[in-house]
Amino acid sequence: MSHSRIPQFYKFSVADRLRALLEREVISEIEYDALMDGTHLLDADTADRLIENVIGAFGLPMGLGLNFQINERDYLIPMVVEEPSIIAAVSSAAKLIRRSGGFSSVAERPMLIGQIQVVNVPHAAHAKQAVLHAKEEILNLANSLHPNMVARGGGAHDVEVVTHGATANHGEMLVVHLVVDTRDAMGANLVNTMCEGAAPLVEKITGGEVFLRILSNLTDRALVRARAVIAPESLATGDRAGTEVRDSIILANEFAEMDPYRATTHNKGIMNGIDAVAIATGNDWRAIEAAAHAYAARTGRYRSLTRWFADAEGNLVGELEMPLKVGTVGGQVESNQAVKIAHRVLNIASAAELAEVICAVGLAQNFAAIKALSTDGIQRGHMTLHARSVAMAAGATEANFDDVVDRLVAGGDIKVWKAREIIAELDGEHPSSDKAAQTQPKTDIVGHGDATGDFGYGKIIVLGEHSVVYGRHAIAAPIPLNVRAEVRPQDQDIDLLIPRWGVEMRFSEPEGKISSLHESITLIAERLGVADRGMRIDVFPRVPRANGLGASAALAVAVIRAMARAFSIEMSDREISNLAYDVEKIAHGTPSGIDNTLATFGRPILFRKDNPQARAEIRDLATSRPIPVVIGLSGVATLTAQTVGNVRAAWQKNPARYEAIFDQIDGLALAGVDALARGDIAELGDLMNIDHGLLNALQVSSWEIEELVEIARSNGALGAKLTGGGGGGAMIAVAESDRVEGVAAAMRAAGYNSFITEIRS
Numbered sequence: 001m002s003h004s005r006i007p008q009f010y011k012f013s014v015a016d017r018l019r020a021l022l023e024r025e026v027i028s029e030i031e032y033d034a035l036m037d038g039t040h041l042l043d044a045d046t047a048d049r050l051i052e053n054v055i056g057a058f059g060l061p062m063g064l065g066l067n068f069q070i071n072e073r074d075y076l077i078p079m080v081v082e083e084p085s086i087i088a089a090v091s092s093a094a095k096l097i098r099r100s101g102g103f104s105s106v107a108e109r110p111m112l113i114g115q116i117q118v119v120n121v122p123h124a125a126h127a128k129q130a131v132l133h134a135k136e137e138i139l140n141l142a143n144s145l146h147p148n149m150v151a152r153g154g155g156a157h158d159v160e161v162v163t164h165g166a167t168a169n170h171g172e173m174l175v176v177h178l179v180v181d182t183r184d185a186m187g188a189n190l191v192n193t194m195c196e197g198a199a200p201l202v203e204k205i206t207g208g209e210v211f212l213r214i215l216s217n218l219t220d221r222a223l224v225r226a227r228a229v230i231a232p233e234s235l236a237t238g239d240r241a242g243t244e245v246r247d248s249i250i251l252a253n254e255f256a257e258m259d260p261y262r263a264t265t266h267n268k269g270i271m272n273g274i275d276a277v278a279i280a281t282g283n284d285w286r287a288i289e290a291a292a293h294a295y296a297a298r299t300g301r302y303r304s305l306t307r308w309f310a311d312a313e314g315n316l317v318g319e320l321e322m323p324l325k326v327g328t329v330g331g332q333v334e335s336n337q338a339v340k341i342a343h344r345v346l347n348i349a350s351a352a353e354l355a356e357v358i359c360a361v362g363l364a365q366n367f368a369a370i371k372a373l374s375t376d377g378i379q380r381g382h383m384t385l386h387a388r389s390v391a392m393a394a395g396a397t398e399a400n401f402d403d404v405v406d407r408l409v410a411g412g413d414i415k416v417w418k419a420r421e422i423i424a425e426l427d428g429e430h431p432s433s434d435k436a437a438q439t440q441p442k443t444d445i446v447g448h449g450d451a452t453g454d455f456g457y458g459k460i461i462v463l464g465e466h467s468v469v470y471g472r473h474a475i476a477a478p479i480p481l482n483v484r485a486e487v488r489p490q491d492q493d494i495d496l497l498i499p500r501w502g503v504e505m506r507f508s509e510p511e512g513k514i515s516s517l518h519e520s521i522t523l524i525a526e527r528l529g530v531a532d533r534g535m536r537i538d539v540f541p542r543v544p545r546a547n548g549l550g551a552s553a554a555l556a557v558a559v560i561r562a563m564a565r566a567f568s569i570e571m572s573d574r575e576i577s578n579l580a581y582d583v584e585k586i587a588h589g590t591p592s593g594i595d596n597t598l599a600t601f602g603r604p605i606l607f608r609k610d611n612p613q614a615r616a617e618i619r620d621l622a623t624s625r626p627i628p629v630v631i632g633l634s635g636v637a638t639l640t641a642q643t644v645g646n647v648r649a650a651w652q653k654n655p656a657r658y659e660a661i662f663d664q665i666d667g668l669a670l671a672g673v674d675a676l677a678r679g680d681i682a683e684l685g686d687l688m689n690i691d692h693g694l695l696n697a698l699q700v701s702s703w704e705i706e707e708l709v710e711i712a713r714s715n716g717a718l719g720a721k722l723t724g725g726g727g728g729g730a731m732i733a734v735a736e737s738d739r740v741e742g743v744a745a746a747m748r749a750a751g752y753n754s755f756i757t758e759i760r761s
Contacts, residue, residue, distance in 0.1 A: 004067055004074035005095075010088065017064075021345070026076060031341050040337045046751055049635050050335060062280060062338065063087040064345070065273075067095035069102030070226075070360045077361060078342035079276035084389045086272050089368035090361060097364065100230045100315075105356035110325055111157070111221035114178040114191040114214070116199055119170035121208035127174055128161040130205050135159040141201055142178055142194040145480060147626060147758065148737060149190060154183040156194055170209075176202050179221060184351040186284060186327030191215040193480050196455075217287040218294045219325035226359040228367070230316040237375055246316040248374035249308050249367075256304035263304050266366070267296055270305055270320065273365030277358045281346065282339035283326045291323040306366050320363040324355045334748045387414050394419030400426045454565060455482045456557030456580075458543035459550040459598035460631065460723045460732050462684075462759065463691050464669040466647050466698055468592040468607065470659070472666035475621065475673065476594050477604040477759045479549065479631065484540045485558035487566035492534040496521055501545055520552075520583045524560055527579055530567050537562070546637035548724015553595035556583040576600050588641045590648070604759055606673055620761070624679035627759040628740040629732055630712065632747045634704035636728025643700045643725040650698070658698075665694055676759065685719025685734050692721030700726030708752060715739075715746040 006020055015036065022032045034040040042050075042057040065077035065087055079087050097103060121127045131138070135158075142156040149155050160177035167173050178198065180191050195213035203210040232242035235249075256266035271289055278285040296305050306320045328343065328351045348354045387408040388401075394416050396404040400423060407422045408414045458481040464474025494507040496517070505518060525531040537559060543551040557580045564571045571579075580596035593616050594607045608617040651658040668687045675684040692709060695701060705722045708731045712720040716739035723732045735743050740756050747754040 004069065004076050006066060006076075009064070009066060021076075026345055026347075027341065028344070031344060034337060035341065040341055042336060042338070046335070049751065049753060060279070062342070064091075065094065065277075065361060065364075066091040067098055068357075068360065068364070069094070069098040070105055070357055072102065075347075075357055076345055077277060077357060078280040078345050079273070079361075080279040080342075081272070081276035083272065086276060086365065089372070090273050090364045093364040093368035093371070096234055097228045097230060097367070099234050100228070103226055103228050103360040103363065105224065105226040105360045107224045107324070107352040107355040107359075108222060110182060110187075110351055110355070112180050112182055112187045112191045112219060112325060113160075113216045113221060114180060114195040115212065115216050116176040116178070116195050116202050116210055117212040118174045118176065118202060118206050118208040119167060119172075119211050121172040121174045121206055123207075124163045124165075124172040124174050127206040127208065128163060131159065131161050131174075131176055131202065134201075134205050138176075138178075138198050138201060138205075142180075142198045144760070145193050145197045146190055148628070148740070148756065149183060149185075151737070152183050154181040156180045170211075172208070174206060174208065177216075182325075182327070184328045185330055186287075186325065188215050188284070188287070196482070197480075217290045219287075219291045219323040220295060220298075222323055222325040222355070223321060224324040224355045224359040225319065225321045226356070226363040227320075228318045228360075228363060229311070230318070232314055232316060235316065235371075240375060243314070245371065245375060246310060246314075249316060249370050250310065252370040252374045253304060253306060253308040256306075260302040263296065263302050266370070267292065267305050269369040270322075270362040270366045272369075273361040274324075274358050277361050278326065280339070280342040281326070281328075281354060282330075282336055282342075288324060288326070291325070295323050306363065308370070318363055318367055320359055320366065322359065322362070324359055326354050326358065327351050328354055334745060335751075335753075390414050390416055390419050394423060396423055454558050454561030455484050456554030456559075456561070456599040457482050457550070457602040458554050459595060460629070460730070460757075461548075461594065462723075462732070463672045463687060464607075464665055465691075465695060465722070465724065465726065466644070466700065467662035467665040467669075468594055468609070469590060469644060469647075470651070470662050471609065472662050473606055473608045473669040474592070474594055475604070475606055475669050475676070476598050477621075477629075478598055478602040479543075479757050481542045481544075481549070483543055483551065483554035483558045485555070485562035486538045486540075487559075487562040488536045488538075489566055490534040490536050494521070494525065494531075494534065495536045496539070497537070498539040498541065501539075501541065503539075516586050520556060520586050521559065523583055523586065524556070524563060524579065527582075528560070528563055528567065528569055530563065530569075533567065535563070535566065544633060544730075546639065546729065547633055548638060548640065548722075548726065548729035549631075550595040550599055550724075552587040553580055553584055553599040556580040557596065557599040573600050588644060590644060591640075604676075604761060606669070621673060621676055622761040623676045623759060627676065627679065627681060627684065627734060628737045629734055629757050629759055630717070630740050630743045630747070631723075631755055631757060632708040632712065632731045632733065632744075633753040634702060634708060634728045634730065635752065636702060636704050638725055638728035640725030643727045647698055647700065661694055661697060665691060668694075681734050681736060682718050685717065688719030688721045688732075688734065689713075695722055695726060698726075702726070702728045704728060704752075705731050707750070708747060709733075711746050711750055711752075712743050715743045717743050 018032055018035050021027045044056050047057045048054040060080050060082050062080045065079050068075045068077055138159050139156045143150045156178050158179040162175045164173040178194055182190055192215055199210040199213045232246050235245040236242040256263045275285040278288050296302050305322050308318045311317050387405045391401055391404040404419055404422050408419055457478040459476050459478055462475040468474035496505040543549050543554050545551045560576050560579055577596050577600040581593050584591040584596050593609045604621040606619040606621055668691045672687050701722055709720040712733035717733035717735045720733035723730050733743055744754040744756050
């Protein structure tokens with residue numbers, strides 16, 4: 001970057017600002033064009049792949065914080081915020097502070113804490129010692145779930161144990177902390193996966209019952225400290241000496257140190273700057289807010305996050321210390337073009353550097369706010385900027401905009417209705433008023449009783465789709481995504497809630513048409529002998545629905561386990577798998593049995609089911625080394641029953657032709673067993689490529705899958721193919737460990753979701 005000082009930048013038109021950035025090589029020609037014509041903004045289709053129930057994309061202004069010098073380097077800082085004056089104030093503060101040497105900022109090693117809650121612990125003190133004694137075993141297990149992170153110097157580094165005494169109904173509570181270095185990732189999903197993976201071992205060690213497994217957003221192991229030293233002469237205003245302004249700022253900060261009502265507003269001002277940069281860079285500003293406010297209350301009293309004081313030389317010194325866990329890699333960073341441009345403008349090399357920059361922005365924002373409050377008052381600085389926002393809301397045009405703003409400021413009554421009067425006066429018209437009130441009903445769903453949670457695993461089929469239905473072999477492996485279910489006994493009725501899928505169902509209420517989900521849950525309750533019992537079933541799916549990754553089987557297994565646990569019903573894994581298979585018949589008609597097997601047992605297998613009456617052949621598979629796999633999601637929902645039905649119809653017309661194809665696929669699966677055993681990724685990739693061609697011949701692919709396969713192969717994948725039923729859904733690719741990130745990133749750059757996992761024995 002050339003320089004963070006761009007004089008008169010605020011006076012430029014948007015086009016001229018972008019031209020200035022282009023000339024300074026802050027942005028590229030492509031980014032310039034995208035910002036000029038608005039193609040950097042999310043469209044509805046892209047937004048629909050990011051969150052649920054999308055109806056459009058919402059825009060917020062993105063501006064630049066100027067004049068920043070942090071750790072002797074200049075930064076232009078993208079900020080996304082709707083409130084006027086924030087960017088102007090922080091840029092002015094940075095300009096003043098740079099005259100005294102700028103900001104210094106330092107970030108600690110970015111650690112996150114994952115919490116594993118254990119209840120009903122027979123002896124908390126003994127359990128604590130047992131966990132600490134098994135620390136290395138727990139760390140090794142957690143790190144086995146993310147070997148790529150470990151290879152980059154991250155991963156789980158420590159285990160801590162906290163005891164909380166007796167709960168109301170679940171005996172002694174003990175909490176195990178996994179302390180994880182997530183490197184440049186925000187790390188929430190990574191830490192949650194580690195907690196869930198380590199939970200069974202922790203449960204075994206403690207003798208208790210694991211309940212919650214989730215990261216903590218109190219990121220006090222990722223502290224950042226920013227500092228500014230300001231010469232008093234820099235603080236002088238027209239009617240106040242610099243030392244007077246310095247002492248006023250110190251007094252204002254003391255107010256926030258002593259009074260929680262003031263501290264709340266004081267810290268909100270800090271977060272004005274921090275949130276704006278976090279949003280621009282694709283970070284979780286809600287988590288950052290939560291951590292900041294929790295840290296402000298760490299002494300038991302809510303206080304200011306900053307400290308302002310005079311040093312021995314009479315300089316004003318400002319310091320901000322706060323938890324700040326941010327990321328520079330991940331889906332949100334890479335799936336949003338506007339975020340990519342923000343990172344390009346900011347030009348930082350690591351998450352630690354980003355945290356240092358954000359912390360300095362928070363200190364600058366705080367300085368600007370308390371300087372204004374303690375001198376001229378906050379309103380003077382807000383007046384013109386607020387008037388501009390009001391004029392726009394009132395409908396001022398380009399021709400009358402400046403006149404409307406000037407009259408609003410002069411009159412001092414900066415309201416939308418007043419702006420409309422001014423517009424009408426300027427245009428020779430009378431303003432119209434249009435007032436409407438809208439209310440939206442709220443529905444709260446409240447459960448009661450004690451909750452339990454159980455899991456069913458998602459899966460990929462590595463080799464052998466469709467032919468497995470006809471008695472051939474298939475290789476399948478679990479993925480680090482699952483479906484979790486909780487069952488709470490209640491007085492009456494069976495209630496099912498799956499918020500992520502928009503499901504809210506009460507089984508005593510008649511349905512116009514009985515859904516497969518309704519029929520599946522009913523079958524489970526009847527088989528377990530609890531159909532007449534009241535219960536609330538909460539399902540939390542992490543496996544994408546209708547993507548060929550075994551979501552329906554994982555849901556069935558999770559609900560079976562949770563329901564059995566809630567009503568103290570003993571079931572073996574084999575019994576759970578068999579019942580899940582019967583549930584799968586409802587969803588898929590003629591399932592192979594592979595999904596329910598993987599959902600239950602969660603380990604790589606060679607699977608074969610000769611005929612409906614025979615017991616399935618299930619053989620555990622060994623790999624000499626982990627096999628990196630990229631999973632790409634096409635974004636197209638698919639029904640396995642439909643694709644299986646289409647293949648069956650074709651087979652019935654020409655059995656000999658299709659049996660020959662099934663035999664070829666079977667041979668590939670058996671060869672894949674040897675490739676896995678040797679850890680031969682190149683050979684496995686060749687087998688997958690051939691298998692995909694045969695599946696294409698079965699007409700179960702789609703153009704989205706074909707595009708993903710081509711992207712994977714052209715970016716270093718040794719093999720790529722669809723996985724599951726096809727017709728959309730998901731595909732998989734294998735590559736050497738140094739290429740998987742590039743493969744996944746290329747998929748995301750093309751607008752698809754992707755994630756990385758491994759096949760390991």
